[in-house]
Structure formats: structure tokens, C-alpha cells
Amino acid sequence: MIRLDGVSVTLHGTTICDRVSATIPSNAITYLAGANGSGKTTLIRAIAGLQRFSGSIRLDAASASRARAPRRVRHTGRTPGPALYVCFDDAPLFPSLSGYANIEMLLGRRLPRDEVAAIAPEIAPHALLAARARALSHGERKRVHVLAALLSGAQHLIFDEAFNGVDAPGLVRIAALLDRLTDTTILLTGHHGDPATALATHRLLLRNGTVVPGRAHGVPA
Amino acid sequence: MIRQTRLEMWLLWRSWVLPVALLLTAIVATATVVNGAHAVRANHAMLEHTKREYAANGLDFAADLRRPVTVETDGLAPGEASVGNLARYDYDRLAASVSAMSPTSALSETLKGFGLLVLPLVAFMLGLWSATVWRRHGLEKVTLVRAGPVATVAGRQVAVVVASALVVATAVMVDATGRAIARATLSRDLPLGDFAPLTAAPPAHPLAQVGAIVLVILFFGGAGVATGAVVGSFALPALLFLAWDYVLPILVVHDPRNWFAALGHEVFTYSSAFELAQPLPIEPVLAGACALASTILLGGVAQFASSRRNPRAT
Numbered sequence: 001m002i003r004l005d006g007v008s009v010t011l012h013g014t015t016i017c018d019r020v021s022a023t024i025p026s027n028a029i030t031y032l033a034g035a036n037g038s039g040k041t042t043l044i045r046a047i048a049g050l051q052r053f054s055g056s057i058r059l060d061a062a063s064a065s066r067a068r069a070p071r072r073v074r075h076t077g078r079t080p081g082p083a084l085y086v087c088f089d090d091a092p093l094f095p096s097l098s099g100y101a102n103i104e105m106l107l108g109r110r111l112p113r114d115e116v117a118a119i120a121p122e123i124a125p126h127a128l129l130a131a132r133a134r135a136l137s138h139g140e141r142k143r144v145h146v147l148a149a150l151l152s153g154a155q156h157l158i159f160d161e162a163f164n165g166v167d168a169p170g171l172v173r174i175a176a177l178l179d180r181l182t183d184t185t186i187l188l189t190g191h192h193g194d195p196a197t198a199l200a201t202h203r204l205l206l207r208n209g210t211v212v213p214g215r216a217h218g219v220p221a
Numbered sequence: 222m223i224r225q226t227r228l229e230m231w232l233l234w235r236s237w238v239l240p241v242a243l244l245l246t247a248i249v250a251t252a253t254v255v256n257g258a259h260a261v262r263a264n265h266a267m268l269e270h271t272k273r274e275y276a277a278n279g280l281d282f283a284a285d286l287r288r289p290v291t292v293e294t295d296g297l298a299p300g301e302a303s304v305g306n307l308a309r310y311d312y313d314r315l316a317a318s319v320s321a322m323s324p325t326s327a328l329s330e331t332l333k334g335f336g337l338l339v340l341p342l343v344a345f346m347l348g349l350w351s352a353t354v355w356r357r358h359g360l361e362k363v364t365l366v367r368a369g370p371v372a373t374v375a376g377r378q379v380a381v382v383v384a385s386a387l388v389v390a391t392a393v394m395v396d397a398t399g400r401a402i403a404r405a406t407l408s409r410d411l412p413l414g415d416f417a418p419l420t421a422a423p424p425a426h427p428l429a430q431v432g433a434i435v436l437v438i439l440f441f442g443g444a445g446v447a448t449g450a451v452v453g454s455f456a457l458p459a460l461l462f463l464a465w466d467y468v469l470p471i472l473v474v475h476d477p478r479n480w481f482a483a484l485g486h487e488v489f490t491y492s493s494a495f496e497l498a499q500p501l502p503i504e505p506v507l508a509g510a511c512a513l514a515s516t517i518l519l520g521g522v523a524q525f526a527s528s529r530r531n532p533r534a535t
Contacts, residue, residue: 048366086366092359097235105360108228108367 001026001185002047002156007055009042009209016042018209019055024202026060029178029186031200039209040189041089044160048086059083059156085154087162091141099129099136099144106148115151122173123147139165146174150181158187163196175199225368225376229351230383238350239384242343243391249339250331250392254399257322257330258407264315265411271311282308286419309419316418322404327397329425333489335392336434337481337497341441343388345462348381348445352523353455370527374450378520381442389434422490429488436512437481443519450526474501477515480508 002024009017017039024030034040045051047059060083093102104111120129124143133141142165149157163171178186178199188196197203205212233239275282290313291305304310321330352374355361364373407413448458466478473479482500489497500508 045362048362049369050362050365082367084366086363088359088362090359092363094232094236094354094358094360101235105228105232106363108224108364 003058005056030202032189034206085152087149087159089161093133095134103148222372226379229380250395258403260318268311331396344385344442345445348442352449374527385438440516447519447523450523483508
């Protein structure tokens with residue numbers, strides 16, 4: 001579970017998120033919708049500890065911070081994997097490294113090939129992972145990131161518009177894999193009309209930096 | 222932090238930064254040995270020339286060898302000197318260059334030349350590259366989320382120290398091997414055993430020498446990491462560092478280059494081959510204290526900058 005309580009973020013005098021309170025339920029897929037500039041990415045950066053904020057963010061039993069930030073969200077004790085993995089929208093990779101090497105860099109650990117083989121073909125075939133990142137398209141880079149997220153074993157997965165650029169068959173395969181993660185809290189972000197909306201069991205709507213009343217946690221998709 | 226250090230080392234290796242640094246180090250070390258061998262031949266030729274001049278002028282070469290050399294610089298232009306007793310002067314230069322070619326001198330000779338001339342650049346660039354490469358490719362936020370700013374920067378700092386130590390070890394190994402080969406080659410042409418130093422060499426302090434080099438690594442590597450954390454880009458700081466380190470003269474007493482020049486002259490003997498710039502007057506203890514305090518400060522700056530800076534969506 002991710003619980004946001006009165007989270008506000010101000011950048012250069014402009015309030016991006018204004019007292020956002022919401023609950024991302026455990027072991028479910030929540031879709032955070034919002035137009036460009038509504039504050040989705042900023043909110044995710046606050047959850048990840050990359051953005052100073054006021055208020056409180058709690059991941060399961062761990063508190064990200066209150067007023068003092070950025071701080072890393074602490075591991076809550078459940079194994080395996082870290083507490084949180086964020087799949088960023090821009091899908092950054094080291095251009096000169098292969099997909100395999102990039103996933104190892106993203107996860108910060110060596111990656112047993114059988115672990116990759118068990119999951120990779122459904123999202124990213126061997127040829128894609130063996131190629132250098134500079135040769136990959138944007139959609140293929142996204143697939144590498146999604147694969148890293150799924151391999152991270154994190155308790156909480158956040159995909160920030162992570163499926164933009166992924167083709168329809170790829171999205172179907174990713175959806176099937178996400179469905180299997182029954183013990184993981186997943187937060188997706190995107191816009192209205194995004195096919196990824198169909199993956200979610202819960203929805204939140206962010207408008208002008210606030211969660212729109214009546215569309216908060218618990219309202220089914 | 223250990224995981225982050227291994228990751229940084231792996232990235233340094235996979236990105237060819239460390240292999241290139243090691244290769245350049247090996248080339249520099251080889252060039253140093255070649256220069257040293259040339260110095261032996263040149264000094265030997267000069268001594269033979271002086272012997273012939275002594276004979277042509279009816280002077281007693283052997284007698285002058287027993288007398289100390291005198292060097293006068295008063296009233297002369299900068300860089301010029303008036304040498305009395307050329308026999309002893311040329312002999313001492315030859316003896317010093319022969320001693321420097323001994324494999325047993327490899328550690329000291331490498332540290333005093335490479336450690337104070339090339340290593341600052343290598344350590345700074347390694348630190349700067351490590352601190353900026355993640356950000357350049359938009360991956361800084363990934364490491365910050367995974368490891369947090371403290372472990373991220375600490376891992377980077379340790380990795381730079383380890384990589385710099387590998388560079389020094391490579392320099393010493395190549396240098397020692399090269400000196401053994403060069404000495405064997407020179408021995409076929411010159412009676413090297415005939416040119417033992419006439420006065421005892423000043424006592425060496427290997428621990429102090431290694432300590433000075435460790436301080437160089439910590440200071441300049443730390444400066445690279447701190448600069449990268451604060452500035453966030455590679456090119457401009459790298460160019461400014463090159464200008465400061467190799468183009469601009471030492472500015473003031475408390476210029477870090479002056480501290481390390483003072484430390485270098487304190488722990489090494491520069492009587493042959495490589496010559497370190499003469500420092501402006503400063504007590505070596507004070508220079509060392511300044512360097513150590515600055516190293517600690519730089520480490521804190523890197524941590525602070527990484528913790529406070531909003532990485533934004535790079």
C-alpha cells in the first residue's frame with residue numbers, strides 16, 4: 001500500500017501538487033490518470049524520494065518522509081527485492097551497453113540468465129536484449145525498462161507512462177505478466193484513453209495538482 | 222555501498238574508461254623508462270666528454286671527483302647556474318640516473334613522477350566521469366531511488382579510489398618491468414656498476430611516499446566527484462582542470478598544487494630525471510594538513526550536493 005497524506009510539492013514558486021491525499025491499495029493495479037502538467041510525474045518523484053515535499057508518504061509500514069526530503073523509502077522487510085522500483089517515462093539507458101547489461105545496471109546486481117529467460121521472451125526477445133541500447137527504438141527501450149521492473153522483485157512498482165510507445169501485442173503480454181504479480185502494489189500513470197487503463201483495477205484522477213473528489217481510491221475502473 | 226562500488230567499477234570497465242586509463246598509464250610509464258634510459262646514455266656521453274676536456278686541459282679528473290660540486294645561481298638569469306667542478310657534477314648526474322634505472326627504485330621513481338604529474342589528472346577525470354555519466358544518460362534518478370544519495374556517492378568515491386589505485390599499480394608494474402629490461406640493455410653497452418653514488422643517498426621514507434600518493438588520489442579523485450556532483454557536466458570542468466593543472470602557473474601559497482609540490486619535495490628526492498615544480502614557501506606539515514582537510518571537505522561537498530540537488534528528469 002502507498003498512502004499519500006496531504007502531499008504538496010512546490011517548484012520555483014509554483015504549486016505542482018496541492019495536498020494530495022490518496023491510497024494506492026496493496027497487491028492491486030492502480031491507474032493514476034491526468035492531463036499533461038497535472039502533477040503525475042512530480043507526485044511519483046516525491047514517492048520515490050527524488051522530490052522534496054510536505055506531507056507524508058507511506059509505503060506499507062515505512063514512511064518516506066514528513067517535511068524532510070528527499071530521502072529514500074526504506075525497505076519494509078518483505079523479501080525479495082527493494083521496497084520500490086520506478087519505471088521512468090524517458091526510459092534512460094546507457095547507449096553503449098547491451099540490454100542485458102543495462103538491466104544489470106538498473107537493478108544494481110548481476111542477473112542470472114535463467115531468471116531473465118523465464119520472463120524475457122514475453123516482453124523482450126534475446127536479440128533485443130543483446131543489442132546495444134543505442135540501436136533500440138523508444139518502444140524497445142521501454143520494454144527493457146519494463147523487464148527490469150518486473151525482474152526487480154520490488155514490493156511496489158511504479159510505471160510512469162511506461163507503456164507509451166509499446167505496441168499493442170507487447171502491451172497484451174505486459175498486462176498478462178502484471179496480472180501474475182498478485183503480491184505487488186502497482187501504480188500506472190497516463191492519460192485518458194491510454195490502453196493501459198484497462199490493466200487497472202483502481203483509478204485515480206489528478207487534476208491541477210489535486211486528486212479530483214469522488215475519484216479517489218476504491219472507485220472501481 | 223559495496224554493491225554501488227562494484228557497479229561503478231563495472232561501469233568504468235565496461236565503458237572503456239578504466240581500460241583506456243590503464244593503457245595510457247602503461248604508455249606513460251614506458252615513456253618514462255625510455256626517457257630514463259636516454260638520460261643514462263646522455264649523462265654518460267657528457268661525462269666522457271668532460272673527461273676528454275680535463276685530459277686536453279691537463280686537469281686532474283680523479284682529484285675533482287673527490288671534491289664536492291659547487292653550483293652558483295646568484296646574479297644569473299633564472300634557470301641558469303654556474304657549476305664549479307664539472308667532473309663531480311657530471312658524475313653525480315650519471316650516478317643518479319643509473320640508480321634511478323634500478324628495478325628496486327621503480328616504486329619510488331614511479332610514485333614521484335607519475336604520482337604527482339599524471340595521477341592528479343587521472344584521478345580527477347575518473348571522479349568527474351563517474352559523477353556525471355549517470356546524469357548524462359538520465360540514469361542518476363534510478364540509482365538514487367535504488368541506493369539513496371549517501372550510498373550512491375560513497376560508492377562512487379570508493380570506486381574512484383580503487384580505480385586510481387589500479388592505475389598506480391599498473392604504472393609501478395610496467396615501470397619496474399621496463400627498468401629491468403632497460404638496465405639489461407644498457408649493461409651491454411655501459412659499465413653501469415662503475416657509477417655508484419659517491420655520497421650516500423638521503424634516507425627514503427616509503428610509507429610517507431605511499432601516503433602522499435594516497436592523499437593525491439583522495440584529494441583529486443574527491444575533487445572530481447565533488448565537481449561532478451555540483452556542476453553536473455563533464456566537458457567544462459575537465460577543460461578548466463587541464464588549464465589549471467598544466468597551463469597556469471602555481472598561483473598562490475594555498476593553491477593545492479603548491480601543497481602537493483611541497484609534500485612531494487618533502488618525501489621524494491628529485492635528483493634525477495623527473496623534476497617537480499619548486500613550491501612557494503609553505504611548511505610541509507601545513508601543506509599536508511590543508512590537503513587532508515580539503516579532501517574531507519570535498520567528500521562532504523559531494524554528499525551534500527547529491528542529497529540536496531533535485532535530480533529532475535534528466
